[in-house]
Amino acid sequence: MRWICKDDIEQCLTSAWRQSAQKAIENINAVTTPEERKAILKKAASTQIWRDFYELLPTNLKRKCWYCEAEEIRSDTPVDHFRPKNKVEEEANHEGYWWLAFDWENYRCACTYCNSRRVFEDTEGGKACCFPLVDPTKRAFSPSDDTNQEQPDLLDPFDPDDWKLLWFDNDGMPEPIPSADKEQQRKVSNSVMIFHLHETKIVRKRNNIRIDIDRAVVKLKKATTDGDVASERDAKSTLRKMIRETEMHSKAAIVYLRAHRDLPAVKAILELD
Numbered sequence: 001m002r003w004i005c006k007d008d009i010e011q012c013l014t015s016a017w018r019q020s021a022q023k024a025i026e027n028i029n030a031v032t033t034p035e036e037r038k039a040i041l042k043k044a045a046s047t048q049i050w051r052d053f054y055e056l057l058p059t060n061l062k063r064k065c066w067y068c069e070a071e072e073i074r075s076d077t078p079v080d081h082f083r084p085k086n087k088v089e090e091e092a093n094h095e096g097y098w099w100l101a102f103d104w105e106n107y108r109c110a111c112t113y114c115n116s117r118r119v120f121e122d123t124e125g126g127k128a129c130c131f132p133l134v135d136p137t138k139r140a141f142s143p144s145d146d147t148n149q150e151q152p153d154l155l156d157p158f159d160p161d162d163w164k165l166l167w168f169d170n171d172g173m174p175e176p177i178p179s180a181d182k183e184q185q186r187k188v189s190n191s192v193m194i195f196h197l198h199e200t201k202i203v204r205k206r207n208n209i210r211i212d213i214d215r216a217v218v219k220l221k222k223a224t225t226d227g228d229v230a231s232e233r234d235a236k237s238t239l240r241k242m243i244r245e246t247e248m249h250s251k252a253a254i255v256y257l258r259a260h261r262d263l264p265a266v267k268a269i270l271e272l273d
């Protein structure tokens with residue numbers, strides 16, 4: 001999970017994009033039946049608005065999936081509607097949050113693994129139309145309902161605190177941060193399923209990151225003992241690069257580097273007091 005600052009997204013949006021989104025909002029508000037709304041959402045012109053949004057973002061904001069931090073998003077529809085636009089898995093009578101279909105604040109850049117339902121080896125997951133709430137009685141069903149009353153029971157990249165709740169064990173499996181309370185634990189376990197964060201390939205990648213971190217730390221320790229300034233600088237650069245926000249799986253790299261925080265140089269890299 002990556003934290004995304006909403007302001008960074010907002011400043012990328014052009015007035016032309018805003019206008020086409022606004023027009024689409026007016027169109028979908030003007031029709032009265034679910035069938036007409038579904039037809040609008042299926043139109044190529046609608047898909048184009050989501051694609052154009054994605055195109056407007058700079059590379060550093062879309063190079064990795066906001067949910068799983070996996071490699072470059074190569075998907076036809078790389079934009080997930082955080083509140084699903086067509087239906088809601090947890091609520092049979094819900095028509096979907098169609099009124100938020102053209103609202104950029106409901107968009108999250110996501111890879112196909114996170115965005116679509118799929119089964120892979122021993123695991124299954126993918127967001128599809130899932131949107132669990134802590135209190136389902138607070139759910140918004142129409143534009144006149146207040147979505148701010150909803151408390152999503154899954155992690156949100158736009159939330160400044162949510163990304164901190166996701167942790168990883170030494171095999172690369174996702175888990176809640178050790179200090180998580182019951183509610184936070186449930187939010188993380190929902191997210192693991194919904195974003196398919198326990199999928200085999202991604203777990204393996206995190207495990208490789210742990211191995212690379214451990215190696216660089218061994219190199220750093222040796223260089224420090226030997227007084228080898230050049231090697232010490234190399235090892236520090238490797239570690240600093242791995243935890244950069246733009247790197248793949250940088251959250252996992254932070255978790256694994258923290259295991260070595262007794263080392264003053266590691267503590268400095270992590271900027272811990």
Ligand SMILES: [Zn+2]
Nearest residue numbers: 065068111114
């Ligand atoms: Zn993903």
